[in-house]
Structure formats: structure tokens, C-alpha cells
Amino acid sequence: MLESHIERKLCQRIKALGGECEKLTSPGRRAVPDRLITLPGNRISFAECKRPGEKPTALQERDHKRRRALGCTVHVIDSLEAIDRAYPL
Secondary structure: OOHHHHHHHHHHHHHHOOOEEEEOOOOOOOOOOOEEEEEOOOEEEEEEEOOOOOOOOHHHHHHHHHHHHOOOOEEEEOOHHHHHHHOOO
């Protein structure tokens, strides 16, 4: 399964939950999470999409750690089951 397929399914799930799933880019900064997720009820998180079994790079892990230290939620999504766990219907 390709990362793009997982990312597409994640966006479909977020929209089904009434939220927004925006592509995240940051000029001058590499390794930011793929998606900014905004859900009803003031729930905001980040999602890093990967192919099944693939892990974030060391630079991505460092970014995730920094965001988590700030109180943010960062999900690594590498399967349809991971979508279900992170963003249940």
C-alpha cells in the first residue's frame, strides 16, 4: 500500500468526522508532519503518513518530540488500522 493511499484514506476519515485535513508545508523547515488535523470540539493534531511498516526518519522523530513537548498530539499513520485508532468514527 502506498503512502498516498493511506493519506487519502486519512483525509476521507477526517472529513467524515466533520473536520479539516490540511497538507502541511513549512518553507525553510524540513520534516514537518504531513497533515494538520482540525476536528470539532477544538481538537487539533498532526499526522505523519507512512507506508505500512515504515518508520519516521530521525529528523521527523525530533520534530514530533518537539511538538509533543509543547503539548501537541502527533500520530504516525502507517495503516488503515492506525487511522481507526487515532481517529475513530
